[in-house]
Amino acid sequence: xxxxxVTEFMSLDGVVDSPGGGDHPRAGWSFQEVPFxxxxxxxxxxxxxxxxxxxxxxxxxxxxxxxxxxxPEFERYNAIPKYVVSTTLTDAEVAASDWxxxxxxxSLEDVALLKDRMGGEIQVHGSPTLAxxxxxxxxxxxxxxxxFPLVLGGGKRLFAADGADFARLDLVDQASYANGIQKLCYDxxx
Numbered sequence: 001x002x003x004x005x006v007t008e009f010m011s012l013d014g015v016v017d018s019p020g021g022g023d024h025p026r027a028g029w030s031f032q033e034v035p036f037x038x039x040x041x042x043x044x045x046x047x048x049x050x051x052x053x054x055x056x057x058x059x060x061x062x063x064x065x066x067x068x069x070x071x072p073e074f075e076r077y078n079a080i081p082k083y084v085v086s087t088t089l090t091d092a093e094v095a096a097s098d099w100x101x102x103x104x105x106x107s108l109e110d111v112a113l114l115k116d117r118m119g120g121e122i123q124v125h126g127s128p129t130l131a132x133x134x135x136x137x138x139x140x141x142x143x144x145x146x147x148f149p150l151v152l153g154g155g156k157r158l159f160a161a162d163g164a165d166f167a168r169l170d171l172v173d174q175a176s177y178a179n180g181i182q183k184l185c186y187d188x189x190x
Contacts, residue, residue, distance in 0.1 A: 002053075004140055005123050006123075006142070007125055008126075012148065013153065016126075016157060039177055043185075048077055053114075053123070055082075055111065055122050056124065056130070058086035069099050082103070090104075108137045124140075128157060135164075142188065149179075149180030167189070169187065169189065171184065
């Protein structure tokens with residue numbers, strides 16, 4: 001059975017919207033608003049080495065698939081199996097993408113089957129709506145959060161406001177960096 005890890009850049013007030021670019025009014029906040037400290041991104045390098053597969057939602061797939069294949073720093077991510085969860089994308093759209101190997105999944109039940117049959121870590125990058133659904137379905141095993149010392153006030157959040165994704169978490173790794181970023185890694189307690 002695989003381990004499903006949700007990994008996010010998050011503001012102090014829980015916003016995960018557009019950290020590298022996108023539609024948020026402060027899009028790119030993770031790189032534009034906080035001084036760069038290489039040590040704070042050690043987790044990201046480790047994640048790439050530990051990933052057995054990537055899982056994204058449709059919106060993140062639309063943002064990532066034209067860009068990630070061109071980024072040499074994502075060489076390993078680009079080589080491993082990738083899955084997109086969508087009821088609106090077509091098999092032809094996914095097959096036409098340069099970001100391969102990519103498989104289209106239609107439901108959270110499909111994700112549960114993938115998790116049951118796959119060994120290793122399945123990582124969810126971006127995709128807050130998908131992450132909320134996965135959490136509500138009890139499929140998330142771990143959270144890797146880089147929390148930035150910013151209050152963005154609005155935007156997509158990792159955790160649902162209605163409490164549908166309630167979980168008790170066990171802190172398994174943490175660090176603080178000179179630029180104010182906090183690394184917080186939690187296992188979901190079952």
